[in-house]
Amino acid sequence: MTAVETEHKGWLGRSVKRKEDARFIVGRGNYIEDIKLPGMLHMAILRSPYAHANINSIDTSRAMELPGVVVVVTGDLLAEHKLAWMPTLSGDTQAVLATDKVRMQGQEVACVIAEDPYVAHDALELIDVDYEPLPVVMTPQAALEDGAPVIRDDKEDQTDNRIYHWEAGDAEATEKAFAEADKVVQLVTHYPRCHPAPLECCGCVADVNPATGKATVYMTSQAPHVHRTVFALVAGLPEQNIQIISPDIGGGFGNKVPVYPGYVVATAASLLLGRPVKWIEDRTGNLISTGFARDFYMDGELALKEDGTMTGLRVKMLSDQGYAFADAQPSKFKAGLFHIVTGSYDIPAAHVVTEGAYTNKAPGGVAYRCSFRVTEASFFIERLVQTAAYELGADPAELRRQNFIPPEKFPYTSATGFEYDSGDYEPALDQALQRVGYTVLREEQKRAREEGRLLGIGLASFTEVVGAGPSRHYDILGIKMFDSAELRVHPTGKAILKLGVKSQGQGHETTFAQIVAEELGIPPEDITVQ
Amino acid sequence: MITQTKPTTQEIAVTVNGQEHSLVVESRLLLVHLLREKLGLTGTHVGCDTSSCGACTVLVDGVPLKSCTHFAVQVDGREVKTVEGLAKGGELHPLQQGFHEEHGLQCGFCTPAMLLVSAALLEENPDPTEEEIRWALSGNICRCTGYQNIVKSVQWAAKKMKETS
Numbered sequence: 001m002t003a004v005e006t007e008h009k010g011w012l013g014r015s016v017k018r019k020e021d022a023r024f025i026v027g028r029g030n031y032i033e034d035i036k037l038p039g040m041l042h043m044a045i046l047r048s049p050y051a052h053a054n055i056n057s058i059d060t061s062r063a064m065e066l067p068g069v070v071v072v073v074t075g076d077l078l079a080e081h082k083l084a085w086m087p088t089l090s091g092d093t094q095a096v097l098a099t100d101k102v103r104m105q106g107q108e109v110a111c112v113i114a115e116d117p118y119v120a121h122d123a124l125e126l127i128d129v130d131y132e133p134l135p136v137v138m139t140p141q142a143a144l145e146d147g148a149p150v151i152r153d154d155k156e157d158q159t160d161n162r163i164y165h166w167e168a169g170d171a172e173a174t175e176k177a178f179a180e181a182d183k184v185v186q187l188v189t190h191y192p193r194c195h196p197a198p199l200e201c202c203g204c205v206a207d208v209n210p211a212t213g214k215a216t217v218y219m220t221s222q223a224p225h226v227h228r229t230v231f232a233l234v235a236g237l238p239e240q241n242i243q244i245i246s247p248d249i250g251g252g253f254g255n256k257v258p259v260y261p262g263y264v265v266a267t268a269a270s271l272l273l274g275r276p277v278k279w280i281e282d283r284t285g286n287l288i289s290t291g292f293a294r295d296f297y298m299d300g301e302l303a304l305k306e307d308g309t310m311t312g313l314r315v316k317m318l319s320d321q322g323y324a325f326a327d328a329q330p331s332k333f334k335a336g337l338f339h340i341v342t343g344s345y346d347i348p349a350a351h352v353v354t355e356g357a358y359t360n361k362a363p364g365g366v367a368y369r370c371s372f373r374v375t376e377a378s379f380f381i382e383r384l385v386q387t388a389a390y391e392l393g394a395d396p397a398e399l400r401r402q403n404f405i406p407p408e409k410f411p412y413t414s415a416t417g418f419e420y421d422s423g424d425y426e427p428a429l430d431q432a433l434q435r436v437g438y439t440v441l442r443e444e445q446k447r448a449r450e451e452g453r454l455l456g457i458g459l460a461s462f463t464e465v466v467g468a469g470p471s472r473h474y475d476i477l478g479i480k481m482f483d484s485a486e487l488r489v490h491p492t493g494k495a496i497l498k499l500g501v502k503s504q505g506q507g508h509e510t511t512f513a514q515i516v517a518e519e520l521g522i523p524p525e526d527i528t529v530q
Numbered sequence: 531m532i533t534q535t536k537p538t539t540q541e542i543a544v545t546v547n548g549q550e551h552s553l554v555v556e557s558r559l560l561l562v563h564l565l566r567e568k569l570g571l572t573g574t575h576v577g578c579d580t581s582s583c584g585a586c587t588v589l590v591d592g593v594p595l596k597s598c599t600h601f602a603v604q605v606d607g608r609e610v611k612t613v614e615g616l617a618k619g620g621e622l623h624p625l626q627q628g629f630h631e632e633h634g635l636q637c638g639f640c641t642p643a644m645l646l647v648s649a650a651l652l653e654e655n656p657d658p659t660e661e662e663i664r665w666a667l668s669g670n671i672c673r674c675t676g677y678q679n680i681v682k683s684v685q686w687a688a689k690k691m692k693e694t695s
Binding site: 025201251253284507 | 537556558559566571576577578580612613614616617626630633635636637638645672673
């Protein structure tokens, strides 16, 4: 390496001020709500007040008479164009606008398109819907009871509320491990439903040009490339004529992974009307209807030897999926939770059963890094190991250390068949314990207990399956995951980097520019990241 | 026939970032929409529609106010400052510099309001403690940063302002 090259390099591993800050600190970000197009119309959504109800009729005549209203879109109108239903990321179906029935509170029932957003919202109050409430199913346990109302009666082969039953691992070997165990530790837990709630709600501006047939959709999308394909599948538009533009995003946290009915209706309306249509979700709509996280009931047990060595793991999970199965679950791999349900531990035998059920709640399941339900698996194994430490009277750090997959065993194939390519967990644990001053903390805890005060110390180890992984191994709906980059270098030595991943505030424009700068030897300010 | 009454309108005069505006607005027009839609100042954001998140905060006569739950007519005759009015003569406000220096933002959605509330704080209390900063910002939610760097950013700006005053 020459001295000149050395001088140019060195952009990694040093603090570089964020390139994206310049626009945000002066109020010149470009979020969905900031986008205005000529002739743009505004859309508002009417949502169901009931969690489960038949729709006897929808009368839009009063709304249509309000000056400024252009059209009121209902499920029946969409059905004429075969757009009343759309696929979810896991290949199930979800209603765009309800036709015969609503299956969750807040479900989209009708959309008003108007010249002005205030008028669009006024018109919602003039739509008359005749609902006939039905019994509601609120938990997956109730959903699987005999005689429970069948929520997805729209699906021909669906005679109950069961979505899937998957197993991984070796039931027989696990049975044997438990039969021979010195100690069995049990855990029953519910990891409750929670909401990502980014500060910016969802929204879009759909612009279908009637002359060219090109659909340009500006939308709050964490995965614009996947969404382009989904739009092609849903709307039957040729994919090369669709462009999804995801501008600045006001936080995502998984909320902006699913395709929501609002996007689809706005695009359909733009297609029908030949004018751009803007939809900006309100907070109530966001909280009530968009993709949630968790909602897993998890029971299981751990088999151990007297000395604390883990020998077997048995897990049974039941998930509440809402009224549509919409996890971003990779079809090749069934549930991602299988991969790391044994955590960072060398457990020779494991057997896992997961079941999913429909309930009268919003679908989702993709938020908070749990697209593949990895977080649920981690939560469960860590709670179980912690419980084992309590019951054995062992130090929770030492019990973990004792059972970590040892470095010489990598690449390691887990009892559920997943390969861990590399790892050395003990030094990481040592460093964490040292940094928090674990020994001192334990002494402080002891003193506190003597004084009658409660002081808890939590520990968890987490082996992460990063992102969705390379597309040859991970796949959604057969459309891969688009982990890609394209670099163009201009004649003047400046560069544009186009990425297949989307920032929601992480600072991609800076960090990826640093990587290119390191490799090419040009400064990050000469590289624009898109 | 529709029985809804036609929205009433009102004339208002308001000074925004030092510039006087006279306009006729619907009486029900929200302040945030006056700023964003009528005046093109899109740095003020709507997050929750309910005064809970603070993303829409602007300064009215120097006092932080959540513009998503105030009507435009309520600022008739008053002075409004938005994030677009923070920099002076092309030079960033010390708070804007501080947020950049101390990584006080990620997605940027809450940032304009954070800056304005901090500006009001430093105007009133040029040397706030960490607790006073946290209290001042307690009406503003950030979902990305965990606040630590926002506090540091305000401290950075306070120090800078003291040095240059």
